[in-house]
Amino acid sequence: MTITYSCIANGRAVLAELALTGGSYQEAVATVLKLVLLRAEPKTIMQMGSFVYHTLFIDGITYLCATDNALDTITPSAFLKNVSDTFLRNPLMSQEHFSPSNAVATDFQQVLGKYMMKYNNNQDGSSISTLRSQVTDVKNIMSQNIDEILESENRLNIFTDRTNDLQTTAKESQKTRKILRRIWWKHCRKIVVITVVVLLLIIIILLSTNVIPT
Numbered sequence: 001m002t003i004t005y006s007c008i009a010n011g012r013a014v015l016a017e018l019a020l021t022g023g024s025y026q027e028a029v030a031t032v033l034k035l036v037l038l039r040a041e042p043k044t045i046m047q048m049g050s051f052v053y054h055t056l057f058i059d060g061i062t063y064l065c066a067t068d069n070a071l072d073t074i075t076p077s078a079f080l081k082n083v084s085d086t087f088l089r090n091p092l093m094s095q096e097h098f099s100p101s102n103a104v105a106t107d108f109q110q111v112l113g114k115y116m117m118k119y120n121n122n123q124d125g126s127s128i129s130t131l132r133s134q135v136t137d138v139k140n141i142m143s144q145n146i147d148e149i150l151e152s153e154n155r156l157n158i159f160t161d162r163t164n165d166l167q168t169t170a171k172e173s174q175k176t177r178k179i180l181r182r183i184w185w186k187h188c189r190k191i192v193v194i195t196v197v198v199l200l201l202i203i204i205i206l207l208s209t210n211v212i213p214t
Helices: 026-039 074-088 103-166 170-208
Strands: 003-010 013-019 043-048 051-058 061-067
Touching: 003 026, 003 074, 003 103, 013 026, 013 103, 026 043, 026 051, 026 061, 051 074, 061 074, 074 103
Parallel strands: none
Antiparallel strands: 003 013, 003 061, 043 051, 051 061
């Protein structure tokens, strides 16, 4: 994933922007900024043409970046958070009039370039780190679920032993075994579902980090 374009806008007026690749972003950016103002949502993700536009909306200011990959949402989110923190710390933000012609626009073009290069260069390492963290979380959840299932199985075994001691007729014994068998198959299906979900999550994570080429 590469951040190809970013900008800071006050309403629909772009205050500072930078594109690392050729092409026209203005039309798509104008549409995105309009939708952000209409929705007034803190974060949005929109597909426009071949690019995905991520936005962060804070106090009327929109921080926007375009990427060439829809799967990675962590890197753009971190990029926009860094840019917004830097922008809000600037003393010129306290001025009532802030326009693209202001000298600070040039300064923030450099800020955008610095963060774009940082996140584009470091995305492989951060993706691997994120992948490891997500795989570890999935493994922990799976282990917890399996432990719960095994614990349930132990309780079922104890219940079965006690039931066998209390059975008085063949009919009651048969009915009890059927009930226990249904409970056991229910837990077996749960294990299968958990395993399939974990495998799908790992495959999606590997695809999103380009570990498995698409």
